[in-house]
Amino acid sequence: MRENIEATATPTLAEQLGVEYKEVDGLYYPMLTEVDENEFLQLGKWGHRWLGMMMEHDRYLYNLYFMCGDLYQKAKEYEDYAWQLHDELVERLKVSRNADNADLDTMEKLHRIQDIEATAEEIINNDLYELIDSIKEQRLEFIREYREQNVE
DSSP, X not given: OOEEEOOOSSOOHHHHTTOEEEEETTEEEEEOOOOOHHHHHHOOHHHHHHHHHHHHHOHHXXXXXXXXXXXXXXHHHHHHHHHXXXXXXXXXXXXXXXXXXXXXXXXXHHHHHHHHHHHHHHHHXXXXXXXXXHHHHHHHHHHHHHHHHHHO
8 A cells, every 4th residue: 555645636625725635545535633632631521511512513613623723722721611610600609509508417518519510510501502602693694794795
């Protein structure tokens, strides 16, 4: 099996965007950026959830980040944001729901803390859905404006 790296005769759209091809036995395969598995393993709960939701609900942006090599960096940024939001929510909910009350027994405190964690997780999930929807709306608005400019 021989392997050469060369450009095709007429550059494809992918080549114009910077994607290189590798020829193996007469067939050309795109050479996408290789993912360091340590980047994937360093992501936590919220980073993996962001990856899953982006792949499921906004495949265009997911593929764009993947092709640019920024996918795991963006997931890490969201994870940092989500943990910061989580910590703030938990502290606020503990105060509002009186979870640190010394008069409560251990099981009641545990129940309140679990309820607070579930509430914080639900809020962060909804925030992620809203983020994805707002990005899609911005992209749609941009496309509408672009079409209106080209029609005139």
